[in-house]
Amino acid sequence: MVTAMRSVTGPYRGTNQDSVGCSGSYVFVADGVGGHAGGDVASWTITHRLMSALSPVGRRPLDAEHLRELIAVANADLSLRVRAEPELRGMATTFTGLFCGEGTMTIAHIGDSRAYLVRDGQLRRMTRDDSLVQALVDAGVIDEAEAQHHPRRNVIMRSLAGSATDAQEMTLLTVPTQVGDRWLVASDGLTDYVTEDELGGLLAGGDVEVAADRLLAAAEAADSRDNVSLAVSDVVATADLADAPYRYLGAAASPTRGAVADLSR
Template identity: 40%
Template sequence: MTFTPLSAAVSHVGKIRSNNQDSGYAGRHLFLVADGMGGHAGGDVASAIATKRVAEADEDYAAAVDAESALRSAMIAANSLLAETVFEHSELTGMGTTVSGILRVGDEVVLAHIGDSRIYRFRDGELEQVTADHTFVQRLVDSGRITAEEAAVHPRRSVLMRVLGDVDATPEIDTKILDTRPGDRWLLCSDGLSSYVSEDKLAAILASVRSPQTAADRMVKESLDHGAPDNVTVVIADIDAGDVVAVSEPAGFVGSASAPLMFDGAEDERRPIRLPTLLLHPLKSTPPEDTHFEPEREEFLEQLIEEDRRRARRRRITWLVVVAVAIAAIVTAVVLAYQWTQTHYYVGVAEDGTVAIFQGVQQNIGPISLSHIEQSSEVRVDDLPTFERRQVEATINADDLRDAHDILDRLSRLVDSAAESSAVP
């Protein structure tokens, strides 16, 4: 029988990291992504162990509630397995992983999620994020303290509040049941994709690329083209009218879960890193740092919130200083410009029809005149000869105040000469 490929899983180490701490899985009913944390203390091991354990839940379930219970139990079991692994291999202390997965049951999808990997549903041309990031900055966004745009560049944007690992024996896992229908496309990804490629771009790829494999490859390429230094993992699952069938070959693991686990005897090669001093996802222009995990303790949240308040105060003070400097610069420029206009003089016609010396320039800024009468005279413009009258009406520029007086004296003499000539019988 020939099967139509309805899903794909791709994982890439990224541009800077030396090992892939992500894992992905595309099965018959189950699809998931895990993003390991702990750096050389076992992020790759954590994601691989969790992925392989949760993948055991890839079965056919009679009802969505049964699948939800099984998926939650699988993730709790994976958490216990991570704790046991750390107990047996102390060099892995501090390792942890995010896990985000969907399990299809008929026309419903069961979702289980912990951490900051993401699950999206693409339906009728619209991309919707159906998971919430378990990060500190997402809490700030949810509480209205910062905007989503500010969260994207916040220095604490990748401080995780929940993960699977050796910290909490009963981690809080988000689960829910959503409807699905033929034509839906489900996208699961680590933050190596979501932190570097916009949702608009992701939607455009899902809308225009029919093949899940090609679409996943395109997304990884987009992330790398945007300079993503972190690991990138993408899983795409399309929904058809029947059962979801991955490919004609066995279900596939990608990333660290696709390779044998290697941690025996590695204690001398690994540097133990204890929670909470782990993984911070990097800026595009900097090498990747280890992500920080912090359990949801009130004192720690208050500490981070106070730190954010200080950042907000510094940002407001900086903004006010910048605005004040800009206003001062504008005022200074206006004053200097006005002073420059007052070094100019010209001869023109006053409102009463007499010739006058004006200080300033022959322009207005709205209702504000940039000139005023410096000296009036008794010379009427109508008494001037035609040529000089037209010159005065158009204004005569003067080199300085003395030159303006000379021009006015000359015009006065012309009027006097004209009057004397007319008085001679």
């Protein structure tokens, strides 16, 4: 995959609690849960620990249950960190990732970050929010338009928080993918402020860098009040991209961790 990433703190937040990571075969967004101490620590940990666990896999096929196990190992590090620093108790993160195989894409998802697929000009949401508002939509209490502006739209029901059961609650889905598909993964700092109709238009045409710039500009124009993180990935035929170096943005970008502190043990 060819991927362009963006992650900004935004004018309303003091720190960026989102982490974005990618290689030639993987891309993911982790949004540290707002209002909890250590959201940036949680997203940093999941992003880096998972990328490290994926390194030995290389180009070998990665089935969904193996991926679940790797995410569980990364998630376990959150509980280890809390034991060492009890003030971080309650930290958690969403996680939405794409894992490209031979003609397939495996989506791993928990929380309210999202994945979208654009194929033949049509935008399709590939994840379901693990959120209170989504539960209200499913129950017919509110519709999608009301959900976009609901005052409790940021309340999530599931996340990665270091519990042994977290990874089992993740949604893993493997779907066919093909050259020419365009994928988006994004935090709610984008999707809460830019409608899906707008997303479809912004993702149409141009290369991934152009599309990523459009999306970020749209979130900023909509006065997003959250960190905004996103990655746009095109599926291409070049196999050499599978060996592309890891890249990080947001909280994950700082090797010294800054506000995230030193996670090395």
